Amino acid sequence: MLALMQRTRVETVHLTVDPVTGLRAIIAVHAGRPLPAIGGCRYLAYPDDESALTDAIRLAETMTYKAALAGLPFNGGKAVILRGPHVEDRAKLFEAFGRFVDSLQGRYITAVDSGTSTADMDCVAQATKYVTSTTAAGDPSAHTALGVFAGIRSTAMARLGSDNLEGLRVAIQGLGHVGYSLAEHLYAAGAELLVCDTDAGKVQLAVEQFNARPIAGDALPTTPCDIFAPCANGGLLSPKTVAQLRCAAVAGSANAQLTSLEVADQLESRGILYAPDYVINAGGLIQVALQYQSVDLTAIAPHLSRIGARLTDIYSQAQATHRSPARVAQEIAERLVYGGEG
Ligand code: NAD
Numbered sequence: 112m113l114a115l116m117q118r119t120r121v122e123t124v125h126l127t128v129d130p131v132t133g134l135r136a137i138i139a140v141h142a143g144r145p146l147p148a149i150g151g152c153r154y155l156a157y158p159d160d161e162s163a164l165t166d167a168i169r170l171a172e173t174m175t176y177k178a179a180l181a182g183l184p185f186n187g188g189k190a191v192i193l194r195g196p197h198v199e200d201r202a203k204l205f206e207a208f209g210r211f212v213d214s215l216q217g218r219y220i221t222a223v224d225s226g227t228s229t230a231d232m233d234c235v236a237q238a239t240k241y242v243t244s245t246t247a248a249g250d251p252s253a254h255t256a257l258g259v260f261a262g263i264r265s266t267a268m269a270r271l272g273s274d275n276l277e278g279l280r281v282a283i284q285g286l287g288h289v290g291y292s293l294a295e296h297l298y299a300a301g302a303e304l305l306v307c308d309t310d311a312g313k314v315q316l317a318v319e320q321f322n323a324r325p326i327a328g329d330a331l332p333t334t335p336c337d338i339f340a341p342c343a344n345g346g347l348l349s350p351k352t353v354a355q356l357r358c359a360a361v362a363g364s365a366n367a368q369l370t371s372l373e374v375a376d377q378l379e380s381r382g383i384l385y386a387p388d389y390v391i392n393a394g395g396l397i398q399v400a401l402q403y404q405s406v407d408l409t410a411i412a413p414h415l416s417r418i419g420a421r422l423t424d425i426y427s428q429a430q431a432t433h434r435s436p437a438r439v440a441q442e443i444a445e446r447l448v449y450g451g452e453g
Pocket of ligand 1: 224225226251253255285287289290307308309313328342343344345366393395396
């Protein structure tokens with residue numbers, strides 16, 4: 112684990128166990144820049160403690176890159192609460208997590224993430240001020256979706272020569288908070304939607320509301336489309352999946368989509384344009400960061416549209432240097448975070 116911390120430059124990993132509420136939690140803080148770390152709190156079941164630690168550490172590094180590329184004055188952090196088979200009192204569990212966050216005295220600011228809600232953050236806020244995305248602050252997913260939508264336009268422009276989405280076939284994997292909202296924007300822009308979700312109810316709703324075509328989960332990566340938008344779990348883009356893809360570009364919200372950077376090279380050599388996940392999905396982080404800084408959210412629109420401009424810049428640098436956009440994004444992020452020593 113220490114080797115992984117060294118490799119990712121994660122400075123500290125904090126652990127807690129609370130026998131009263133059953134809380135078992137991890138907070139990873141990245142060493143990147145001398146700024147408070149911000150990042151969501153996951154509440155998920157993991158196969159073992161090591162997987163949870165690995166997830167927190169890897170995502171803390173990504174959050175630093177995401178904040179740096181989005182021009183936010185924050186460092187990266189990530190929290191994980193290990194979900195057991197049963198929780199006695201969810202509100203008390205999140206309040207205990209709030210005390211854990213508070214014990215770091217502002218070095219880490221928490222927010223919603225997979226498995227947590229704004230109501231959970233209200234409980235966290237009972238014990239600490241270092242929290243955002245409470246009910247009053249609002250769920251950031253709609254802003255993530257808007258950022259991904261802007262990113263899909265830039266991706267279509269770069270790969271297909273036009274940002275007019277009318278008639279474009281977009282395959283969305285995962286119709287959750289982000290995926291469903293993204294589907295709404297794409298439908299309004301005239302895109303043709305192919306959708307899949309493990310929750311049949313969400314698929315049915317998308318069929319009714321957006322005239323979407325349902326695709327069986329396994330078949331989605333091999334279904335011909337213009338843009339494939341992964342909006343469910345990370346780790347989807349493995350050598351095996353990428354070999355099967357039949358799309359012109361991959362642009363979706365899921366975190367940690369690539370199983371390795373080499374997979375990005377494979378996408379590149381197949382002529383599939385890849386939108387680096389921590390660039391295209393930064394809308395939610397932008398929302399929580401502005402909210403935490405008490406910036407009026409009417410100022411958010413230019414920040415979100417800059418996601419599209421940033422991707423356009425990354426794509427042109429990638430094209431000029433014959434590299435994958437993922438490698439270019441990483442290089443830019445490392446330069447921003449570590450300066451010359453990247
Ligand atoms: P969510 O939990 O609301 O939605 C995920 C959806 O994917 C659910 O509907 C679920 O049923 C579906 N799903 C799960 N496994 C699936 C599978 N194998 N095939 C098809 N569907 C599957 O999550 P979300 O908040 O919408 O986030 C989606 C992704 O975007 C996650 O990877 C998350 O880390 C990332 N992300 C989210 C935000 C945000 O603001 N919510 C910000 C940045 C990144």
